[in-house]
Amino acid sequence: MYLKELTELFGVSGYEKKVREYIREKIKGRVNLIEEDPLGNLIAMKKGRIDKRLLICAHMDEVGFMVSNIEDDGRLSIIPIGGIDPRAIIGKKVIIGEKEIPGIIGFKAIHLQKDEIYEPPKMENIKVDIGVTKKSEAENKVKIGDFVAFSVESKSNERWFSGKALDDRCGCSILMDIIHRDIDLYYDTYFVFSVQEELGLRGAGVSAERIAPDLAIVIETTTSGDNPEFPSDRRSTELGKGPAITFAHSGYVVDERLFRWIINVARENGIPYQIKRRTVGGTDARRIATTLAGIPSAVISIPARYIHSPMSIINLEDYSNTLKLVSILLTKEARL
Amino acid sequence: MIIADVLRSLSSTDGPSGYEYRVINLIEEEVKKIPDVSAEIDHLGNLIVKKGGQGKKIALFAHTDEIGFLLTKKESDNYWRFTTIGGIDPKAIISQRIKIYTRSGDIAWGIVGMLEPHLQTEETRRKVPSLDDLFLDVIDGQDRVDTGDIGVFSVEPFLLSDRYFTGKALDNRVSCATLLYTLELLNNFIPKAESYFVFNIREEDGSPGAKTVAYRLKPDLAIVLDVTHGDISVPSMPRIELGKGPALGVGPVIDYNYFERLKGLAESISVNYQIEPLGGRSGTDTDLIQITRGGIPTLLVSLPLRYMHTPYEVVNIRDIEETARLLSYFVARGGE
Numbered sequence: 001m002y003l004k005e006l007t008e009l010f011g012v013s014g015y016e017k018k019v020r021e022y023i024r025e026k027i028k029g030r031v032n033l034i035e036e037d038p039l040g041n042l043i044a045m046k047k048g049r050i051d052k053r054l055l056i057c058a059h060m061d062e063v064g065f066m067v068s069n070i071e072d073d074g075r076l077s078i079i080p081i082g083g084i085d086p087r088a089i090i091g092k093k094v095i096i097g098e099k100e101i102p103g104i105i106g107f108k109a110i111h112l113q114k115d116e117i118y119e120p121p122k123m124e125n126i127k128v129d130i131g132v133t134k135k136s137e138a139e140n141k142v143k144i145g146d147f148v149a150f151s152v153e154s155k156s157n158e159r160w161f162s163g164k165a166l167d168d169r170c171g172c173s174i175l176m177d178i179i180h181r182d183i184d185l186y187y188d189t190y191f192v193f194s195v196q197e198e199l200g201l202r203g204a205g206v207s208a209e210r211i212a213p214d215l216a217i218v219i220e221t222t223t224s225g226d227n228p229e230f231p232s233d234r235r236s237t238e239l240g241k242g243p244a245i246t247f248a249h250s251g252y253v254v255d256e257r258l259f260r261w262i263i264n265v266a267r268e269n270g271i272p273y274q275i276k277r278r279t280v281g282g283t284d285a286r287r288i289a290t291t292l293a294g295i296p297s298a299v300i301s302i303p304a305r306y307i308h309s310p311m312s313i314i315n316l317e318d319y320s321n322t323l324k325l326v327s328i329l330l331t332k333e334a335r336l
Numbered sequence: 337m338i339i340a341d342v343l344r345s346l347s348s349t350d351g352p353s354g355y356e357y358r359v360i361n362l363i364e365e366e367v368k369k370i371p372d373v374s375a376e377i378d379h380l381g382n383l384i385v386k387k388g389g390q391g392k393k394i395a396l397f398a399h400t401d402e403i404g405f406l407l408t409k410k411e412s413d414n415y416w417r418f419t420t421i422g423g424i425d426p427k428a429i430i431s432q433r434i435k436i437y438t439r440s441g442d443i444a445w446g447i448v449g450m451l452e453p454h455l456q457t458e459e460t461r462r463k464v465p466s467l468d469d470l471f472l473d474v475i476d477g478q479d480r481v482d483t484g485d486i487g488v489f490s491v492e493p494f495l496l497s498d499r500y501f502t503g504k505a506l507d508n509r510v511s512c513a514t515l516l517y518t519l520e521l522l523n524n525f526i527p528k529a530e531s532y533f534v535f536n537i538r539e540e541d542g543s544p545g546a547k548t549v550a551y552r553l554k555p556d557l558a559i560v561l562d563v564t565h566g567d568i569s570v571p572s573m574p575r576i577e578l579g580k581g582p583a584l585g586v587g588p589v590i591d592y593n594y595f596e597r598l599k600g601l602a603e604s605i606s607v608n609y610q611i612e613p614l615g616g617r618s619g620t621d622t623d624l625i626q627i628t629r630g631g632i633p634t635l636l637v638s639l640p641l642r643y644m645h646t647p648y649e650v651v652n653i654r655d656i657e658e659t660a661r662l663l664s665y666f667v668a669r670g671g672e
Contacts, residue, residue, distance in 0.1 A: 073567075087464055088450045091428040091489075091647040102494065104502050106643030106650065109565055110425040111619075117425060118464045129642065129650060131497030133579065153492075155433070155445065160475040162433070162447055223452040228411045228471050230451055281454040305473065306449045309431040313447060313475060 001319070002026065002176050003161055006169035007154050010095055012064030013081050013198045015147040016040055019060040023172060023193055027179045031191070041207040042193040046185055054187035054330070055213035055295070056178075057204050057284050058171025058220070059197030062164065063308050065148035067096065067128075070139060074132035076103065078148055080123065082198030087120050088309040094128060097146030103128040150310035161314050167307040168197065170314060171219035174302075174323050184331050187214070197284055204284035208291040215258065215296045215334055218285040219326065221314065222246075222276060222301035235277065237303035239315040242272030243322040246299035250282035252289050258298035261335045262325070271325045276301065296336060300326060337520055339656050340495055342366060343513045347493035347503035350435065352404025352421045352486050353541035357381060359400045363512060363535050370519050373533075382549050383535040387519065389527035391670035395555035396531065396663065397546050397621055398515045399539030399562070402505035403645050405434060405487035407472070414478040415471050416446065418487065422540035427464050428646040433490040434472060436481055444477025446487065489647040499579070499653045506649040508539065510639050511561035514656045514663070521664035528670035539621050546621035550628040557594055557671050559635045559663065560622040563651075564612055566640025576610050578640045578652040582659040585636035587614030589622050594635050598666055607662040612638060637663070 011019035020042045028034060033045040042060070063082030070076055076096070080086075090107040106129050110117065128148065132138045154163030175191045190211045195203035208216065222244055225235040237244040245262050247254055266273040285297040302322050306312045351359035360383045367375045367385050375385045383400075403422035410416055420429075429448050436444040448470055451460070474481055493503025515533050522531070532553055537545035539562075550558055566578045576583045584602075586595055602609045617623040618636050626634045639659060642650040 083453045085450060085453050085456075085461075087427055088431040090425070090430075091432065091643075093491075093648065102496065104496065104643075104648035104650070106648060107425065107428060107646055108568060109644035109646070110423050110428075111644060112565060112568065112570060113425065117427075118466065120462070120464055121427060129496065129500075129502075131495075131500030131502070131650070155476070157476050162445075162475060223454045225451060225455045227449050227451065227473070228415045229465070229469055230455065234455065236455065278455065305452075306431065306447070307452050308454075309450045309452075311431045311433060311447050311449075313449075313473065 002173045003169065004154050006173055007163040007165045010100060010149045011060055011062055012147045012149050013061035013196045016060040016195045020193065023176060026176060030179050037207055037210055039203055039206050040195045041203050043207055044179065044191040046189050048185035048187040048189055050186065052187050053190060053211060053213040055190045055192055055208055055211055055216040055288065056175060057192040057194055057216060057218050058175050059168045059194045059284060060172055061195055061198050062149065063198050067142055067144050067146045067148060069144060070135050072135050074134050074138040075127040075129055076138065076142065078126065078128055083308050085309060086123055086126065089126060090121065092310050093151040094148050095151045096142050096148050101130060101141045102151065103130040152310050159316055161316055162311060164310050166304050166312045166314055167221040170221040170302045170319065174219050174326060177323055178327055178330065181327060183327055186331055186333050189330060194284055201282060201284050201287040205287035205291045208288040208295055212292055213295055215336060216285065216288045218283045218297065218299045220283045220299055220301040221304045221307060223281060223307060224303045224305050227305065237274055237276055239303050239305060240317060241274045242318060243325050244274050244276040244301040244303050246276045246301065249279050252286035254298050255296035257336050258296055258334060262298055262300065262329065265329055265332065266325050269328055271321050337517060339513060339517060339653055340501060342516060343501055343509065344493050346509035346512055347505050350488045351401055352488060353401040353538045355486050356400045356537045360535060366516050371523065373519060380545065380548055381537050382545050384549060385519065385533040387522060387527065387531045389529050389531060391528040391530065392556040394529045394531045394557045394559065394667055394671055395534055395553050396515055396559045396561065397534045397536055398511035399508045399545065399621060400512055400535045401538055401540050402488065403540055407481060407483055407485045409483065411471060414474045416474055416481065418472050419467060422645065424645055426467055426470060429470060432647060434487040435490040436485050436487040438477060438480045438485050439482055440480060442477060442480055444474055444481045446472040446474040449473045491647045496650060500650055501653055502648045502650045504647050506641055506651050507563045507644050510563060510641065510651045510656060514561055514639065514659050517656060517660035518663045521660055522667060525668035527668045529667050531667045543621045543624040547624040547628050550625040550632055554629050555632060558625045558632050559637060560620055560625065561637050562620040563641040563644065564638035565644060567642050573613065574611065576612060576640045578642065579654055580610055581608035581655060582662065583610045583612040583638040583640060585612050585614045585618055585638060588616065589614060589618050589626050590635060591633035594633055594671060597672055598635060601666055602662050605665055607658050
């Protein structure tokens with residue numbers, strides 16, 4: 001499991017370099033082929049028993065920000081990259097650009113707020129403070145266009161893991177674990193660590209086109225909503241109940257044959273699983289499924305709480321059950 | 337002393353109102369490094385450091401407590417409701433990791449969760465959850481926490497740049513650091529005053545700490561050190577800026593003669609200062625000290641601070657140096 005290192009890396013959509021380099025370093029020598037496509041997707045291949053191709057994909061990118069302007073007082077204006085709730089970003093530490101300059105997101109003190117206490121902050125009022133007072137000083141440290149990521153140390157015990165970017169470094173970690181296990185793969189298996197998922201599934205399709213697989217499985221980290229404020233009938237998954245298997249999500253109804261196959265394998269092997277109960281949100285599967293002449297695709301996710309915020313949580317049993325399920329699936333022929 | 341180092345230890349030590357002893361103990365250790373002073377912790381937990389001298393009795397106060405959290409009600413499994421000690425903006429609480437001190441002395445950890453954007457509706461997106469709607473997801477030590485346990489923001493302080501320092505509880509640990517530095521500088525003088533450096537408890541809780549010590553000491557002059565909002569424009573008020581020296585309070589709770597003397601001294605020793613008009617009460621320990629035991633002349637000296645009561649407050653190291661320089665001269669000259 002590489003979650004600690006993976007989640008602490010800086011890898012906002014469009015700037016996945018550090019995550020890619022880390023993964024490449026850890027998997028090199030353990031795959032038959034490793035390459036990077038023009039967009040920055042990392043592709044690794046391990047030979048299987050038959051001459052057919054399976055693509056398994058997890059995205060490297062995380063939500064974050066970009067410096068959009070340097071103000072006269074030296075504070076930085078930022079714009080979101082991916083879906084971020086402005087209510088969850090105040091009072092956080094961030095790192096900026098290649099050199100990872102530290103900054104903080106402060107906000108008007110509660111004593112000075114009137115009615116706006118219960119108003120979601122507007123992005124135009126969110127500024128990053130890097131400890132300077134002049135534009136010129138700030139320009140010595142950062143520049144417009146620098147990427148900005150939350151800086152969060154992960155924390156875990158035997159049951160839980162918390163930190164940033166669990167969506168979808170969990171998927172990346174699962175893929176890396178599988179590469180490290182000596183699994184008797186059925187297909188020639190292409191492991192794709194994709195870019196720019198959070199910007200509208202932009203990376204994975206490019207890789208799928210290059211690989212032309214016979215089928216694809218996307219490993220994601222998904223929503224749950226299993227908290228006391230959210231009605232239980234609107235939750236999508238629950239932590240601790242096993243990998244979530246998607247039958248349909250925004251823009252794609254999962255290939256029914258693959259959906260059934262995954263459930264059967266989970267049942268046959270006594271692996272707990274849950275069907276994801278909501279169809280909101282999309283994954284790279286949507287893009288892959290419509291690539292070339294169409295690629296049957298499926299989605300398996302690790303349930304998580306509070307994703308797209310700087311502090312999300314997964315249950316480590318869900319992680320190991322997901323790993324177990326995917327490891328078994330990859331040894332088998334899919335029923336297509 | 338190295339100010340940033342002392343500030344770092346002060347900020348990372350936890351002590352919400354009523355639970356300041358860890359901070360008090362830390363300051364007592366720092367005081368031991370300073371020669372020719374005597375220290376005592378009173379029956380309530382205030383630390384009083386005496387520096388001998390011939391002349392008036394001057395007491396300087398800095399509160400040691402910080403804002404924090406109290407667990408109030410277990411909702412289910414690992415979910416807890418909480419309330420705050422001191423006023424905290426709910427927007428600054430969302431997606432924070434909270435360190436919880438359990439009754440057994442162990443540490444537990446929780447996260448203030450925020451529902452994933454994917455599952456939110458137009459309606460829920462429009463407002464910031466109130467404290468009643470927020471919850472703590474206790475993922476480490478859920479069997480050990482209990483109603484009444486206290487919590488603090490889990491934040492590592494750091495130097496934001498060469499002179500700006502950020503972290504939690506700088507309100508009012510920055511004043512604690514300033515008093516310690518003043519004590520150190522006072523060693524360069526033969527003071528014409530008997531001075532007491534008071535590190536008091538419970539300011540965020542309505543000032544019972546400072547008032548009781550003021551009663552006991554009955555000083556000829558009390559100087560309160562606290563923080564004020566810096567680098568933000570408040571309508572009809574002068575803009576107080578970080579790096580431009582201490583803000584000297586003026587108004588009904590301030591003794592006008594001593595104020596003029598302190599201002600005059602600042603000018604003669606070239607300490608930059610700013611003036612903070614205080615209409616009515618100041619919202620600091622000053623208000624209660626002034627009306628204690630027959631009335632005590634009071635001064636309020638404030639260090640400018642950004643983003644008060646958020647997890648990353650910001651101060652300027654130079655302000656600490658300059659404030660300590662001014663106060664050491666003022667005490668050494670017997671308040672003249």
